[in-house]
Amino acid sequence: MNPDFVPINGTDHIEFYVGNAKQAALFYQHCMGFQLVAYAGPETGVRDRASYVLQQEKIRFVLTTSLQSNHEIADHVRTHGDGVKVLALWVDDATRSFRETTLRGAEPAAPPKKLTDEFGEVIVSSIKTYGDTLHTFVERSRYSGPFLPGFKPVSSSLKVTPIGLKYVDHCVGNVELGQMNRWVNFYEQVMGFKLLITFDDKDISTEYSALMSKVVSNGNGYIKFPINEPAKGKKKSQIEEYLDFYHGAGVQHIAIATDDIIHTVSELRQRGVEFLRVPDVYYDDVLDRVGHINEDLQALKKLNILIDRDEEGYLLQIFTKPVQDRPTLFFEIIERNGAKSFGKGNFKALFEAIELEQGLRGNL
Ligand code: FE2
Secondary structure, X not given: OOOOOOOOOEEEEEEEEOOOHHHHHHHHHHOOOOEEEEEEXXXXXXXXXXXXXXXXXXXXXXXXXXXXXXXXXXXXXXHHOOEEEEEEEEOOXXXXXXXXXXXXXXXXXXXXXEEEEOOEEEEEEEEEOOOOOEEEEEXXXXXXXXXXXXXXXXXXXXOOOOOOEEEEEEEEEEOOOOOHHXXXXXXXXXXXXXXXXXXXOOOOEOOOOEEEEEEEEOOOOOOEEEEEEEEOOOOOOHHHHHHHHHOOOEEEEEEEEEOOHHHHHHHHHHOOOOEOOOOHHHHOOHHHHHOOOOOOHHHHHHHXXXXXXXXXXXXXXXXXXXXXXXXXXXXXXXXXEEOOOOOHHHHHHHHHHHHHHHHHOOOO
16 A cells, blocks of 8 residues: 555645735735746736736746735735735646545635646646645646646846755644644644654743654655644643734744755845844854854854754754734745754744844734
8 A cells, every 4th residue: 555645746835815926926026036927917818816826946926916905815815914815736647636635534715627738738636734824736647738727927127136945844834822733733644744854842842942843745745744732831832823913823934945044045135035133153163063064153143044963964044024014924045965953952932032133022
């Protein structure tokens, strides 16, 4: 028996529901170096929504907004603010993926459907995961268009320089207190994922707040989903702050891999992206903890990039501030030099930096 009953080739795309997709598309182009590649909206015969497809290397983001008040997308934005609606998975067989997962208890969101246009055909199907988030299975082996049938290839007059973002490394979900194991079980039973790592509140607690986290991964390891839940601390957990403002479970952060984090983060900072700040003392003894690294420590310190090591190597990482006004979704930029872990050695410094921001928002 093949235990991998949902073989996944990688992340197909991530779709965000936003209040103003036209303006959000400019943020991802100008600040994060994505190219506009496709569009669907009134000009292409779609009456109820507008979607912009942005691409950089293997990463595809779709920004979708509603054109109507009484609409599922408008409801989503009213409840959650801008946020991730779909974590789409690239599969060879979207019909089988839907059948295998729903047989094992996944709640269906959309049965398999064949979409066609002049570029060929795509089969898509969707199931529900935590909160209002969906997993869409995308089977695109017989398709040569820029995104999905119905989308028109477009280019922007904006001159965009890519910044070295390569692929989605992992996507993290925040779920309600007591729900982490339920969703870990979902990924194990329904999707055939394996539990990779567990962090308890002793690993991830500061003076004030705490959280627990488990990381699940699919058969080939290309898909990694850490799942967080709040844990009791003296004050409000950063996960509770997210749940309050997102009004429920949802995607907390998307980690994007780069081969040259110094270049990538220099570009992001120049273009106005804001990052969490850890105190300079972090760098005083970091090399005692992580040992030799190839990069110049002063360059990392100047950009406030964090360092961690596991048995297999080291990693460099940094976290943006939330990318919308609600303290919900943010991005991580990560460069792996052998390390397969998630930066456990940085949790304390990082969460103290988050709590500083939480305090400024009056949410601690
Ligand atoms: Fe992460």
